[in-house]
Amino acid sequence: MLSSFSPDFLMRLALNFVSVLVLVRWLYYPAQRDRELAFSLFMFGLTIFLVAYVLKTLDLAASFGFGLFAVFGLLRYRTEGISNKALTYLFIVTALAMLNALGHFSLLEFGIMDGLVLLTTGLAEQGRLLGLAPKGREIRQTVQYERIDLIRPERQAELLADLQARTGWTIERVEVVELDFLKDVATLRVYHRPLEETAGHFIQVQPGRPSQSGTD
Template identity: 80%
Template sequence: MAGDRWFKLMLSSLPHDFLIRLALNFAATLVLVRWLYYPAQRDRDLSFSLFMFGLTIFLVAYVLKTLDLPASFGFGLFAVFGLLRYRTEGISNKALTYLFIVTALAMLNALGRFTLLDFAVVNGAVLLITGLAEQGRLLGLPAQAREVRQTVQYERVDLIRPERRADLLADLSARTGWMITRVDVTEVDFVKDVATLRVYRQPQEPADSADRGPRPLPTWAAED
């Protein structure tokens, strides 16, 4: 009971403007990550990063607003964090785009001087356009043309030659059961006879569904 009273007191002491903006930013980030990014990429690690970036950038920007510091200071702080986090780790262009969208929404929701309706319209417009772009609607592509990217360790380096690309696709499809559309060779280790491949496949909801039971991946496969 004491904990409940302390929690209610803490909430009552917070400005209503802060709580509304925080709830709106969380809702926008949730829709962006849970229903747009994750179904297409299946990247849990970066999904967690997107959530935390959205929260921390919002909090930093809101504090800067109350201290009357320039907003450029917040962008500079985000740039420093981004360099420290992603300086040595490869990240796709799409993931960087989602990271930018999350950051932009957090800054907008923390610093924007709009009405609640304006906030809802702006956030909704960003999410709608992102969803249409993710599904390929803006390019006139069918929904099934979406691709899921995964990184695999592959031991048959003899098949990575350009003239054997068809054999490589056939072997990967047979061993994984995925509908693989294209493959990029990112790294080759001739000492261990292992190649690192970036595999693009069409999403297969029935096969990925939990109610059909887990399907073990090959030992050489690792999700990106």
């Protein structure tokens, strides 16, 4: 079966597989702890590579394929409230897949370019490349919160204290995603330090009831 594939295709496929795996598993996931998006990024990198390689055999312009996947990625993932950093990783995965599928370089040149992208991403993620202080790993979770009176900026300390008391998390910061004054509920994006194991990404915080967890 493998004999029907050209050595060029197998080399490019293996290089892209390893590069995307390193990017998602050892750079993105340890920093964000988002299993669902890590899966999406990995599969995105694999499928973009395969389709781009097919477009190459059909002599279609590289700009056509890149534009197609860039538009799809931005439209599809922007509707899910994806963070700017996750969008950046999505672009890196897309760029690696397109580069590995359409580039005309030797194996050594491919390896240098992919390695440079991964090294730069890793240094930037740690803050070393930009001269920033290293940031501890944090988890982002979405919370439905009924005490909208604490959303006001001057009561931020009370908001953090209340969330920490209910969840047991060490909360770094909170962002207001949406306010529903008809239901007196706010949707918050909470960033906290990870516990040993944190199950779920969606938590409803309501008085007098246990917290309910699910996927963000």
